[in-house]
Amino acid sequence: DQQVKQNSPSLSVQEGRISILNCDYTNSMFDYFLWYKKYPAEGPTFLISISSIKDKNEDGRFTVFLNKSAKHLSLHIVPSQPGDSAVYFCAARPSGANSKLTFGKGITLSVRP
Amino acid sequence: IAGITQAPTSQILAAGRRMTLRCTQDMRHNAMYWYRQDLGLGLRLIHYSNTAGTTGKGEVPDGYSVSRANTDDFPLTLASAVPSQTSVYFCASSPEDSSNQPQHFGDGTRLSIL
Known part of the structure; x- marks a missing residue:
């Protein structure tokens, strides 16, 4: 049973346009959400996070939106750049000691020049 | 440069090893x-x-063991490798195991079991 779902395996966007990557979750105990970016032959790198007490967090070109009632979050990248082409993982964890991250399957973003 | 180092980068291994x-x-x-x-x-x-x-233990611990003798090292052992353990393995760390601290990842070990 997948608790963090990234239902679209891939997304292709024109350079300069907005990229919207979606993530859904089923566990209502999740209260901290992260996005990781992964290039081939490298490990995932932390991109941006959001706590359940917020509905938006922005860092430069990257903004994460959280809709708790819908159990949905999205990562917006604007403007998209060719260097943003990578696999993006959504991850979530509940609060409390000894809680662990649960990752989605990832989505491959391709930004066309 | 501070970070996580994984070794080997890749390995091909016979089943049972x-x-x-x-x-x-x-x-x-x-x-x-x-x-x-x-x-x-x-x-x-x-x-x-x-x-x-x-x-x-995490979600998929069967067939694997770990030890943590000191802060810096965290080796993962496959006692008797099987083909289903063919995968890319990532080690990660965080300052504490708490909800608001992102994990930092190594670049992975690509393991093929034949």
């Missing part, structure tokens, strides 16, 4: 983790350690 994947971090992080990444399945937690001297 024993293999230890090495992971070292120089950030003095207390918490460390081992994940495997398989196509279509994302990252799944194998084992973790909240602090030196303690370890715990």
Whole structure:
């Protein structure tokens, strides 16, 4: 049973346009959400996070939106750049000691020049 | 440069052989983790350690063991490798095992079991 779902395996966007990557979750105990970016032959790198007490967090070109009632979050990248082409993982964890991250399957973003 | 070092980068191994994947971090992080990444399945937690001297089981621990003798090192051992353990293995660390601290990842070990 997948608790963090990234239902679209891939997304292709024109350079300069907005990229919207979606993530859904089923566990209502999740209260901290992260996005990781992964290039081939490298490990995932932390991109941006959001706590359940917020509905938006922005860092430069990257903004994460959280809709708790819908159990949905999205990562917006604007403007998209060719260097943003990578696999993006959504991850979530509940609060409390000894809680662990649960990752989605990832989505491959391709930004066309 | 501070970070996580994994070795080897890649390995081809015969089924039934024993293999230890090495992971070292120089950030003095207390918490460390081992994940495997398989196509279509994302990252799944194998084992973790909240602090030196303690370890715990993740989502897919069978066939794997870990030890945490000190803060910096967190080796993952396959006692008798099987083809289903063919995967890319990532080691990660975080300052503490708490909800608001992102994990830092190594560059992975690509393991093929024949």
